[in-house]
Amino acid sequence: MPSFFSNKKLIVLLVSIIILVALIGFSLSDRERVTGPEQIMRDTVGWVQSIFSKPAHAVAGFFENVRDMKYIYEENKVLKARLEEYAKITVERNLLQNENDTLRDMLELEESLHDYLLRPAVVIHRYPDRWQEHIGLNRGTQHGVENNMAVIDSKGGLIGKVQSVSEFSSYIQLLTDNDRTNRVSAQIQLDDPETGFVEDYDEERGLLIMRKLDIDAEIELDTMVATSGLGDVYPAGLEIGTVAFVEPDEYGLTQNVYIEPTADFSGLDYVYIVERTSVTLDPSLLGEGE
Structure with missing residues (x-):
């Protein structure tokens, strides 16, 4: 027993606990006024709580922000996928619309050009280095092409004429090919x-030239400028284009006519091979009987 009371630290701890319990009990009683020690204790507890609550709120806010960022990322991913799908559908719709417009034009063309035998064909190749010169079609001698x-x-x-033909394909020389024999x-x-000859192409202006x-x-x-039917290649009445402007030649002796092509040479997909059904009169025979 004496040894217990001789331990000062233990006595101080015991007294402190008693005082603390007394203060807590006192503070829980129904009172309007707060004592000084109680006020000090409340302030101390509040200060300690504020020290720990700020980091706790910060940590909670951090994880909440991470959760929000993850949600935004997932939402953005979904919206991006939908946007790409919409863009794809839009492109496909435009392609189908263009194809429908082309097929409608071809149907109307077949009805208007009843004097010609038309063979539909599809452009199967066009080389970038010879873009203005030639195209390849999926029709050949097996389809009546010559x-x-x-x-x-x-x-x-x-747009041009068949320059060479194989069994199942053909090679077309375009009007925009500036070969000197192409007229x-x-x-x-x-x-x-x-009447004259369309025999040149101004690539910079995109115009054919009739000299x-x-x-x-x-x-x-x-x-309107159209084929005359003279010669043994092009039947009469095929549209070439319209007069864009006229200028004298370099010597001032003749005129050069610049023609806006009817055909869209940059977007050739579906075409017709034309078989002439009428016989052209040999120009040399026109002089007989004079």
Whole structure:
């Protein structure tokens, strides 16, 4: 017993516990006024709670932000997938619309060009380094295709002629090929028609050129230019384009007519191979009987 009371630290701890219990009991009693020691204790407890509560709130807020970021990421991922799907559907819809428009043009063309035998074909290759010169079609001798047959696009605009043909494909020389032998006998459809040759292509302007027309000919803009039917390649009446502008040649002796093509040479997909059904009169026979 004496040894217990001789332990000062233990006595101090016991007294402190008694005082603390007394204070707690006192503070729980129904009182309007708060004592000084109780106020100090409450302030101390509140201060300690604030020290620990701020980091706790910060940690809780951090994890809440992480959760929100994950939700936003997942939502963004879903929206991105939907956007890509929408873009894909839009592209497919536009392609189908363009294809439908082309097929509709071809149907109307078949009804209007009843004087010609038209063989539909699809462009199967076009080389970038010869983009303005040639295209390949999926029709050959097995489909009745022969050399020098005219070829038009889905709008009825002349694009060129069959240069070579195999059993199941053909090679088309375009009007935009600036080969010196590549020319078309054409007629400007005026009251007094002007006839000449479309024999060049201005790649920078995207215009065909009809050269060596009479310097005194009065040629109106937007006048239709079509094949004349002279020669043994192109039948008469196939649209080439419309007059864009006219200028004298370098010597001032003839006129050059620049033509806006009817055909869209940059977007050739579906075309027609034209078989002429009428026999062309040999120009040399026109002089007989004079």
